[in-house]
Amino acid sequence: MRGRPDVPGGGAGRGRRLGGPRRRAMSRAGEGNTGMKGLTGGFPLRCCIALAALATNALVLNLFVVPSTGSYPSYGGFAAALAAVLAYAALLAVAARRPNALRHPSVPWAALALFCAGSALVAAGYRGESTTASLAGWLLASLATAWLVVLTGLALAHFSPRTAFAAIPAAYAAVYVAASALVPFVESLRAARLALLALYVLTFLAAFACAVRPGRAALAVFADGGGGAAARPAASDGYPPACSKAGGPPKAVLFAVLIALGLVSGYTAFVVFGSRESAGVSFVAMAAAMLAVIVASRFSKSRTDVVFHFGLLLVLAGLLVVPFVAQASSGERVALIHVSNTLLAAGSECFAMLVWIVLAARAASRPAEALALQAGGRMAVALGMLGGLVLGTVASSFSAVSPLVPDVVAVGFAFALVAYALVGLRRFSFEDALSGGEGALPGSVPGPAPAVGAPGTGSLAAASEAALPGDGTRAAIERSCGALARKGGLTGRETEILAMLARGRSAPFIAQELVISPNTVKTHVKHIYAKLGAHSQQEIIDLVDGQCAAE
Structure with missing residues (x-):
């Protein structure tokens, strides 16, 4: 009996035949995929x-720029934050x-040379109390760090979303398990500041040694396989205006x-x-x-939204503890500050993980724009961090007028977060943004979604699961799909998803590979069929x- 023609990977009917590029590629299943070996x-x-x-490295940087005397952030803290913005802007x-x-x-x-020179200038500025040397040092070190962060993001983008999502929280958990023993030891040393600077350098070198090869390989793949204009973000994807020609508020949401x-x-x-x-x-x-x-x-299909909401709750809890600190006794005061700091830091790190996940997924879906997306997204985050430091400094400066001002600002900041989450992000979902944002499209096409079944047992499904196309064939398919x-x-x-369908991938495989729900895959497949005038895979x-032959 003939399989259903409208089900991607759902049958082995006579009409399901392998086209030219795929037939040649799948016949080489035993040879492996040389393009992916790197x-x-x-x-x-x-x-x-x-x-x-x-x-x-980021944790050690925060610890290092805290001055032993005076107010936080010192010129070193502002210099590091400003240098990060300038570095990502230059990279963009x-x-x-x-x-x-x-x-x-x-x-x-x-x-590597920039980082070493920058670290040396920071050390010289610290010992000689030279603002100029410190600023120049942070700028050079931040430029190298920005390049390494973007390179690591590209490497993560090349892996499957499932792999990236599992690796990022696991890495952060390992960091703080190690930090529970490492940081107290370093801070107990007589030359704690120099030890922190040495640790800052060592962590960069470790990241450099591990990220350069996979990052450069991913950069080459994205540059060679980018689909040109087809890979540009669309207005429905909720990305910055510079990345889309279409109008409407959704295009700037993710950037904001x-x-x-x-x-x-x-x-x-x-x-x-800032609290001593x-x-x-x-x-x-x-x-x-x-x-x-x-x-x-x-336990959730919207995994990225879980990270955001979890981090938001932690930050809100930490901010709402702040007003109680001033009313507590000395012993309780230290305990409350400790609890508040832990909640705030944990929530902030959830947001840091979310940024890695979001930028990796966005870069993976837009190979031609991957580098610019990584650099631009990081610049947006760095700009926000600089603004947060300025806000905290301004609030602290008014404490001389009234000691209640920082508490009022903390509560107001918490209220602003809730308002932004409930009003500003009322129709926004990280999961929808990563999967194309179709759920929020006002002009989405109604109607039944294409049926999506289990992977078939015919030649198409078997071959597609056996191997991916090789370098040349994969590039040809990407160009045709573009x-x-x-x-x-x-x-x-x-x-x-069009490229995955063209390579014979089944709908369940697509849902698993992209870490999206089967219903989201159905919606995308329905829109692809409607826009291209097709009725089956x-x-x-x-x-x-036909497009390959025309080229």
């Missing part, structure tokens, strides 16, 4: 270690105008959210590190919070084959 093997572990090293400019320049073999060594996440992180950093009465934070509790995110996300996407007006996520394959 990003398999130990590279996921390398990226996880690099991510953990970068998270430790290069990514937009001359992205291939970042693929030159000398770039990693130039970044990234700035807001950075603002929260900057303000919480001020609150956490605190016993610090509980790194073990923070590690437990990261593990709780992993567990909670396993051309069809431009003609049909497909979104970035629809273009990604075989017709999609024929369209791609």
Whole structure:
């Protein structure tokens, strides 16, 4: 009996035949996929270690810029925050105008040299109390760190969403388990500041050693396989205006959210590190919070939304503890500050994880824009963090007028977060944004979704699950899908799913690979069929084959 023609991977009917590029590619299933070999093997572990090293690097940076005397943030804190904004802006400019320049073999060594020179200037500025040397040092070190962060993000983007989502919280949990023993030891040393600076350098070198190879391999794959205009973000995807030609408020939502996440992180950093009465934070509790995110996300289809809501609740709880500190006795005061700091820091780190997840997923769905998306997204977060530091500093400066001002600002900030989450993000979902935002499209096409069944047992399903196309064939399919996407007006996520359908992937496989629900896959497939005038996966394959032949 003939299989259902409208089910991707749902039958083995006579009409389901392998088109030219796929027939040749699938016949080489035993040969493996040479294009993917560069990003398999130990590279996921390398990226996880690099991510953990970068998270430790950021933690050590926050500890280092806290001055031993005077107010926080010192000029060092502001210099580091401002340098991060400038570094990501410079990287974004290069990514937009001359992205291939970042693929030159000398770039990693130039970044390493910049970081070493910057760290030396920071050390010299610290010992000689030179603001100029410190600012120059932070700028050079931040430029190298920005490059390494973007490179690590590209490497994460090349792996499956499931792998990336599992690696990121696990890396952060490991960091804070290690920090529970490492940070107290370092701070107990006589030359604690120099020890922190040395640890800052060592964590960068560890991340550099682990991230360069997979990051450069991912950069090459994204640059070679990018689908040009088809890979550009669409207006329905909720990305910044610069990335879309279509109008409407959804196109700027995600960019604004990234700035807001950075603002929260900057303000919480001020609150956490600006209090000298605190016993610090509980790194073990923070590690437990990261593990709780992993567990909670396993019971939800909207995994990224779980991370956001979990982090939001932690930050709100931490901010609402702040007003009670002034009313407590000395012993209770330290305990309350400790609890507040731990909650705020844990929530801020949830947002940091969310940024990694969001930018990796967005870059994966838009290969041609991957580098610019990573740099631009990071610049937005850094800009927000700088704004958060400024907000905290302004609030603290008014404490001379009234000691209640910082408490009022903390409560007001908590209220603003709730208002933004309930009103500003009322129709926003991270999961929808990553999957193309179709659920929020006012003009989405109504009607029944295409039926999606289990993977079939015919030649198409068997071959598609056996191997991916090789380098040349995969690039040809991507180009053809890009051309069809431009003609049909497909979104970035629809273009990604179109390529997977063209390679013979089944709907359950697509849902698992992209970490989205089967219903979301049905919606995307329905829109792809409608926009391209197709009625089955075989017709999609024929369209791609015809486009390949025309090219």
